Amino acid sequence: MPRTSASTGTGRHARPGKGQAIRRLALALGLVASTGVVAGAAGSAQGDVTAPQAAADTRQRGDFNRDGYADLAVGIPGEDALGRADSGAVLVTYGGPSGLSWNSADTQALWPGDEHGTPGVAEAGSRFGSSLASGDFNGDGMGDLAVGAPGANGYAGAVYVVYGSPAKLNHGTRGRVFRQGDGGVADVAEAGDGFGRTLAAADVDGDGRTDLVVGSPNETVDDVEEAGTVQVLFGGARGLSGSGSQILQQGTGGVPNRPAASNLYGSALAACDFNGDGAADLAVDAPGQDVGEALVAGMVLVTYGGPGGLTGGTKQYGQGQRGVRDEAEAGDEFGHALAAGDFDGDGLCDLAVGTPREDVGTVRDAGVLQVLRGGPDGLTGTTPVFREGALGVSDSAEPQDFFGYAMTAADFDGDGRDDLAVSTLNEDRDVADSGVVHFLPGGPALLTGEHSVALRVGDGLAGTPSSRDRFGAAMAAGDFNRDGHADLAIAEPGHELQGQSGAGAVHVLYPKWLGSARQLRHQGSPEGFDTPSADDRYGAAIATSG
Secondary structure: OOOOEEEEOOOOOOOOOHHHHHHHHHHHOOOOOOOOOOOOOOOOOOOOOOOOEEEEOOOOOOOOOOOOOOEEEEEEOOOOHHHOOOOEEEEEEOOOOOOOOOOHHHEEEEOOOOOOOOOOOOOOOOOEOOEEEEEOOOOOOOOEEEEEEOOHHHHOEEEEEEOOOOOOOOOOOOOEEEOOOOOOOOOOOOOOOOEOOEEEEEOOOOOOOOEEEEEEOOOOEOOEOOOOEEEEEEOOOOOOEEEEEEEEOOOOOOOOOOOOOOOOOOOEEEEEOOOOOOOOEEEEEEOOOOEOOEOOOOEEEEEOOEOOEOOOOEEEEOOOOOOOOOOOOOOOOOOOEEEEEOOOOOOOOEEEEEEOOOOEOOEOOOOEEEEEEOOOOOOEEOOOOEOOOOOOOOOOOOOOOOEEEEEEEEOOOOOOOOEEEEEEOOOOEOEOOOOEEEEEOEEOOEEOOOOOEEEEEOEEEOOOOOOOOOOOOOEEEEOOOOOOOOEEEEEEOOOOEOOEOOOEEEEEEOOOOOOOOEEEEOOOOOOOOOOOOOOOOEOOEEEEEO
């Protein structure tokens, strides 16, 4: 069964371009037929539904120190490393027989220019740790970590890579920093591009080493603002290289549609082998894509991998197309969240597509989830539309719940099929917009809502729910204690600690996950790194290795 993982990023860091601003203003004022509303600001009660989500399959991926236990990396993009505002940091915690160890001896803090050899210099506003992806980029059997800093270099963006070792990440190993137009990486670095805002790791050329996919959804293409691009950095014996990097954008290389303002191609990424040919394929969201007269309806474009990389042609998926249920409507932003997993256990990856801005009847922005089935000819849309209160999923659809906001796939129950954890970011449970995470089991018909479980803070999870917590904004799965069952990390990047709003926290659940051990961790807890500060956003991105 293909192995899957997920990593998530934070909301956009570049100022919206004119095209995006105009179209979203038109939607907000009712100047076009719309079933959506303008995205709320990051950290608002509504939540920032423009935040990218990324999921990745890395079939040749070890854990960071090759001890057989999965490890956890947590992004803290609002951290003031070395006193430089919002320069960002990443905290890495290593797995073991008892799960993740949170004492200071077993954790590792990373930032540009740290003592572990992370390249570069901490830069104010770079927001290092906004996105994360792990994979074995040099084929040595140990996981490596890629860290996005989309605010670096005046929001041009950068990606930092640190390599695994038998001790800890980058121990005695030189890391790399990648920027557009430098070291063979295609294109030119420009203010506002946000290179590295999204990341995914997978072996797209089938050579046995993981490659890195880098999204720049704010990239200007042919003078078209925020059209977006995606680049592939290929793995090799010495790790990732910018030489020979591959760039994808709409309108070239067989990718459908022309670049259009605010399409934001690359806002979400998911990579896995959907057609079973031995090379991972790439799903890319363009949430601002117009579909006919429906503005900002959204589209998912899947480019298939092979020996030459992502050169196997691109298929386009939208609501009402290729068997995908429902119809495209203005403001849906179809594909805001993507997660790949083998939900039916047939050895081929399937793709879960979250559309948190989808209306359910007259209920605005309730959110829905659909699954595209993998097969020899690629993905097909055949499954029903999941939402709260239907097909066995608990609760009911309510305005601005944002069901499908973030997702991660893994085999939580040990039955050989991947299951899906999916968040409803603004679900009301005693407290408005406190959030909930649903577990949908895999089965012969892909996912099912029957026997699904919902988790929330204060109901089996430590803490007190708050409308500002953003529970479920990011998730990742890995077997931290090597018991054969996937464990789950759920982030609350808006969690308040010691009076510091937005300090952030992460919950870790250990299956056999129902009724099992659970942890709540944050800065200033036993790992010993720093103290909570306002808007640190601990957990804005999380990723696992192994």
